[in-house]
Structures are given as C-alpha cells and as structure tokens.
Amino acid sequence: MLRVDSLEVHYGSTHAVRGVSFELAEAGSLALLGANGAGKSSVLSALSRLVPSTGQVHLAGEDITRLPAERVTRAGLIHVPEGRRVFPSLSVHENLLMGLIARGSRSAEYAIDDVYDLFPPLRPLRRRSGYALSGGEAQMVAVGRGLLGAPNVMMVDEPSLGLSPLMTETVAEALITVSARTSLVVVEQNLQVATRICSDAIVLRAGEVVLRGSSADVLGSEDVVSSYLSA
Numbered sequence: 634m635l636r637v638d639s640l641e642v643h644y645g646s647t648h649a650v651r652g653v654s655f656e657l658a659e660a661g662s663l664a665l666l667g668a669n670g671a672g673k674s675s676v677l678s679a680l681s682r683l684v685p686s687t688g689q690v691h692l693a694g695e696d697i698t699r700l701p702a703e704r705v706t707r708a709g710l711i712h713v714p715e716g717r718r719v720f721p722s723l724s725v726h727e728n729l730l731m732g733l734i735a736r737g738s739r740s741a742e743y744a745i746d747d748v749y750d751l752f753p754p755l756r757p758l759r760r761r762s763g764y765a766l767s768g769g770e771a772q773m774v775a776v777g778r779g780l781l782g783a784p785n786v787m788m789v790d791e792p793s794l795g796l797s798p799l800m801t802e803t804v805a806e807a808l809i810t811v812s813a814r815t816s817l818v819v820v821e822q823n824l825q826v827a828t829r830i831c832s833d834a835i836v837l838r839a840g841e842v843v844l845r846g847s848s849a850d851v852l853g854s855e856d857v858v859s860s861y862l863s864a
C-alpha cells in the first residue's frame with residue numbers, strides 16, 4: 634500500500650532523515666520509534682510533502698513522490714499531525730466534516746456516525762467549539778477527521794502526547810480498531826502504546842533505520858532501549 638525508498642531530509646546543515654526505506658502492506662500497521670530528534674516526525678512530514686525531501690514514495694502503486702501536499706492528501710495519504718491542529722472556531726462536528734475535503738472523489742471508508750461510534754465521548758460534544766476541547770477530545774477529533782478523509786494510509790504523529798492514561802487507552806483502543814481495516818503509520822514516544830497498536834515497528838536513530846521487525850521482536854530487543862537513550 635505504501636512503499637518508501639531512500640528517503641532523505643535535510644534542514645540546512647541538519648541531515649534529519651538518512652536513506653529511510655520501508656513498505657507497508659494493505660491494512661498493515663507500522664510504528665516509527667526512536668528518541669527525541671531521531672527523525673520520526675520528519676519522515677511523516679516528508680511523506681506528506683510538508684518538508685522537502687529526496688527519495689521515492691509510492692501509494693497504492695501510484696508514484697506520489699513529486700505531488701504537492703494537497704494532492705498527496707487527496708491521493709489518500711492522510712497525516713494526523715502532532716498537536717492535533719483542531720480548528721478553534723469550528724465545532725467538533727464541523728471539524729470532523731473538514732476531513733471530507735481530503736476525501737475528494739474517493740469512496741468513503743467511514744461515515745461520520747462511524748467516527749462517533751469509534752469515539753462515543755464526542756457525541757455529546759458535537760456542538761462544542763474546538764478551542765474548548767481537552768487534549769484527549771481534540772485528539773479524538775483529529776483522528777476522526779483523518780478517517781473521514783478516507784485514508785489509504787493514515788499517519789498519526791504522537792497520538793498519546795500529553796494525554797492521561799485513561800484517554801491514552803481510549804485513543805489506543807480506537808486506533809487498534811481502525812488498524813483492522815486501514816493501513817497505519819504511528820509515531821509514538823510511548824513504546825508500549827505503539828507496539829500494541831502496530832504489528833510492525835522500525836526504530837530510527839539519528840535519522841537512520843537501526844532496527845525493524847514485528848512489534849514483539851522490536852520491543853524485546855535490547856537495541857531498542859539504547860536507541861531511546863541515544864538520539
């Protein structure tokens with residue numbers, strides 16, 4: 634579903650992503666792990682064309698390497714960014730509907746009611762403004778908005794960041810449900826959460842892939858600990 638070859642990102646003299654390659658099968662799920670500054674978010678930003686990069690990216694067989702950001706989204710590579718980016722002056726319901734713009738003419742995978750079923754706490758909040766949401770509520774809206782964009786692949790950056798253990802659990806359970814029918818790439822600092830959501834994982838250190846395998850194997854590896862301790 635997604636094939637990434639030899640991805641490179643430079644910010645001036647900082648070489649943030651160094652030759653990263655991976656493949657994600659249909660309905661596959663991949664965690665991108667690593668210490669602060671390892672390059673995880675830069676991989677997602679490069680794939681969604683928010684930062685310049687070199688390398689090749691294929692989505693569902695289509696070469697999307699040179700497409701501008703909005704066409705990448707319309708092709709179905711949907712980025713749920715760190716910090717959620719919920720529109721403060723729109724209601725929960727309106728924020729969710731914004732996801733439909735990304736869907737374009739592709740057929741719907743999820744209806745808005747599916748999103749409320751996935752995140753029941755959002756139902757009574759449908760008229761509440763974005764600015765009045767808690768971090769967890771905003772994260773549910775951000776993921777729901779992504780799903781309404783009919784993702785071929787949804788990339789979720791730090792879903793548990795700043796959330797309570799209970800809210801982390803709600804979001805993780807929802808993403809596990811989503812992973813049964815939607816391909817996922819998840820950047821996550823919380824190793825346990827990431828490896829529960831995703832069947833496979835890669836570990837980045839200083840922009841390079843240093844470990845890849847099933848989530849169980851990666852979690853059991855001693856290298857993963859050292860990767861987290863040394864950026």
Ligand SMILES: Nc1ncnc2c1ncn2[C@@H]1O[C@H](COP(=O)(O)OP(=O)(O)OP(=O)(O)O)[C@@H](O)[C@H]1O
Pocket residue numbers: 644647649667668669670671672673674675676822
């Ligand atoms: N816009 C930018 N301009 C310059 N340097 C950047 C920019 N964004 C990231 N970097 C640098 O690129 C490297 C990789 O950062 P990135 O945010 O991709 O890492 P990360 O693994 O996602 O880290 P974190 O978990 O802290 O978000 C870091 O050295 C960071 O300082």
